[in-house]
Amino acid sequence: MKAICIICCALIPLAVFGAQASAGCSMVGDVNSDGRINTADSLLALRMAVGSMPPDIERADANRDDDINSLDALVILSMAQKTQVCVNAPEVVSGTFDVTIDIYNAADLDSGQFDLSFDPGVVNVSDVHDWNIDDITVPIDSWDFLDADTIRVLFNLPGVDGVSGSGQIAMISFEITGAVKDESVLDISNGELFDLDTYSEGIPAIWNDCEVTIGVPVMVNAQEVVSGGTFVATINIENVTDLDSGQFDLSFVPGVVNVSDVHDGNIGGTTVPISDWRFMDADTIRVLFDLPSESTVTGSGSLATVNFEITGSVGATSILDISNGELFDLDTYSEGIPATWTDCEVIV
Incomplete structure (x- = not known):
């Protein structure tokens, strides 16, 4: 029997310092493949740069010059300081399933919005729920279909304090509409995060997609x-x-x-x-x-x-x-x- 590994979930950056989203099952900067970019990824990139571990061009070449050097480690370190929003879904799905919109390094978050697109012939959204950041509920202000393949979600925390930390800004329930082996990218776009101090500018963030396969x-x-x-x-x-x-x-x-x-x-x-x-x-x-x-x-x-x-x-x-x-x-x-x-x- 032939042993294989099926990897279907891709975290694809929509924008990484102007770089194009990488194809396949990886996120530029997430060198250790844990679904987020942090200082550990920068250290791994530095080890690759000095030759103490094998290079991973797809994940560690943050400036897209087809080489891994100390500049990549610095770029990844800078990325790690940014707020990151990630679509977190099971790699393989069946029946009904839930997706969380994870957020890392939020600071004084007050409100925001995002669009989530999908292939309605494979999966479809049935509901959107409040979730939480460090045990503080993030209320969903509203959500609706913009088209058959896209929803828009708006959230708004009450009061004037905002919330800092890591957690989830929403949980989205899906149902299966396709057949086994069908695939759909869960594409997050038009994301905006706001705090109260720089509301007109917004909070800069890296937004990452995911892909699911029906199993x-x-x-x-x-x-x-x-x-x-x-x-x-x-x-x-x-x-x-x-x-x-x-x-x-x-x-x-x-x-x-x-x-x-x-x-x-x-x-x-x-x-x-x-x-x-x-x-x-x-x-x-x-x-x-x-x-x-x-x-x-x-x-x-x-x-x-x-x-x-x-x-x-x-x-x-x-x-x-x-x-x-x-x-x-x-x-x-x-x-x-x-x-x-x-x-x-x-x-x-």
């Missing part, structure tokens, strides 16, 4: 309360197309529950054979499944059934944490099938 939902399904010594968890999947093979890890608290066996799954009456499963550690198993020959399966059902025994006392809890999941079809094997992977919790 197949995969969920760990188990009874919330388990008893009797043993129980079963199924790894459910919905609306998959041409599934050929895949794998996942399942972690748990071995002092509460432990895996005793793993059995084949079933999608639409077709058996999904378990080709291998084993303990990676005392608290984690890895499960591989593979349909025979060139066959595939389409529909909903389960990838596997996992048998557990209870090892803990009454009241103990364990998350059944599914991770490192990969799904493959035959046509786009190198890319894989995007999916959302959802855990569950059991209580003894």
Whole structure:
């Protein structure tokens, strides 16, 4: 089975000292890929400049001269002092999902606005909610559709003090309108931030987009309360197309529950054979499944059934944490099938 990494979420600067937004899955200046620009990124750029670590032109070449040197570290350090606004969304989405508009380094923020555009054939906005910066609510003054593919959001903090710090200026609820593998950029634009002292000028900021991909939902399904010594968890999947093979890890608290066996799954009456499963550690198993020959399966059902025994006392809890999941079809094997992977919790 070929291991791959699907990376779908891109933070793309709308303006970085006049530079064009970078293509792909990176943000200029975010050298350590943590979704924001800070002094740690400047230090990493400096290490690249002196040759003590491999260069990353896409992220660290802040002045876009196709080289990484001390000037890039200085530019990134300057960027780190600015207010940054970032669209924060899951990389892969299914059903409904929420997006936050994150803000870093806000100083005396009083009010502002932004537009958010998307592909309505892939996702659509259902609501916009107040959120908070350092536990201070940022009220949404109004929001509306400017067009089928764009909303405008206005927010305004009451009083005259403003708010400083980092947090979120809004949470936006979306619903899926497209099909698996469809993609949409969540494009933030026309952003304005204001304080009370320099209201006419506004607060300069870096605004960053994000991209989402529709995926197949995969969920760990188990009874919330388990008893009797043993129980079963199924790894459910919905609306998959041409599934050929895949794998996942399942972690748990071995002092509460432990895996005793793993059995084949079933999608639409077709058996999904378990080709291998084993303990990676005392608290984690890895499960591989593979349909025979060139066959595939389409529909909903389960990838596997996992048998557990209870090892803990009454009241103990364990998350059944599914991770490192990969799904493959035959046509786009190198890319894989995007999916959302959802855990569950059991209580003894």
